[in-house]
Amino acid sequence: MIGIVDYGRGNLRSVEKALEKVDFETTIMTSSAELEGVDGLILPGVGAFADAMEALKSGGWIEPITQFARSGRPFLGICLGMQVLFEVGEEHxxxxxxxxxxxxxxxxxxxxxxxxxxxxxxxLEQPSRLLEGIPNESYFYFVHSFYAVPSEKSDIVATSDYGVVFPAVVGKGNVWGAQFHPEKSSPWGLTLLTNFGKWVNEYAALSSH
Incomplete structure (x- = not known):
């Protein structure tokens, strides 16, 4: 089961529909207590960094999400949901x-x-199970005014170029982020979500033994 965090800042329905289209079971979570019952987590996001962090804080999500990330279960941030994975945002x-x-x-x-x-x-900067089967120079749909600058180059999985080369996919261990919207990115976006879903199912199968 893949949980999608509803903290009032995300494009939840389109993420949910895209995952359903590739046959993965999802649940939209309005409470952090529901994190216990999911094997993978998606943090979507649209809007401003500070607003997103304030919404996560007021909803009581920050500590439970941090614990989830530390548990080893697959975790994917999308767009603003990727940006808040980092230490600092410079918006406003x-x-x-x-x-x-x-x-x-x-x-x-x-x-x-x-x-x-x-x-x-x-x-594509390095191999990644999230991007398996996706050719180099495949197109994805972006909407953003800010971009991440990881401290560790090894966390950059794929880049894109918009006057400046910026990270489009980042990842370390079980924590991953996509700056674009896979749910709006046609077949390659669905391939990425399929790869994530397969990873979640593998984790669930291993942890049930």
């Missing part, structure tokens, strides 16, 4: 993130059209 001042990945989230430099909105290709 500095704000602390979840700190599950080392680094900070910064604004695109002036010059390009902000937000970065539309289809952009990925450059």
């Amino acid at each position: 001042g500095e704000h602390a993130g979840l700190g599950l990945l080392a680094g900070r989230v910064v604004k695109f430099p002036p010059g390009g059209k902000i937000p970065h909105m539309g289809w952009n290709s990925l450059n």
Whole structure:
């Protein structure tokens, strides 16, 4: 079972529908108590970094999500949900993130059209089970004004280029993030969600023994 965190800042239904389309069972969670019953977790997000962190805090999600990440169960942040995995966000001042990945989230430099909105290709930097079967330079759908700068280069799985080369997929251990919206990214987005779902099912099968 894949849990989708409902903290008032996410595009929940489209994520849920995309996972259902590739035959994975999901539950939209409105309480952190429900984390106990899921084998994988998706943290979606749309909007501002500080607002997202405030909503997670007021909903009592921060400590339970941190514990979930430490449990080894598969965890995927999408768009803003990826950005809050990092230590600091620079939107409207500095704000602390979840700190599950080392680094900070910064604004695109002036010059390009902000937000970065539309289809952009990925450059695969290293093999990843999340991107299995997805060719280099496949296109995904982005909507964002800020991007992550990981402290550790090894956490960058794929990059994209929008005047500046930025991380499009990040990951360390069981914690992963996609800057784009896989649920809006046609076949390759569904491939990524299928890979995540298979990983969740493997974890569930192993932990039930």
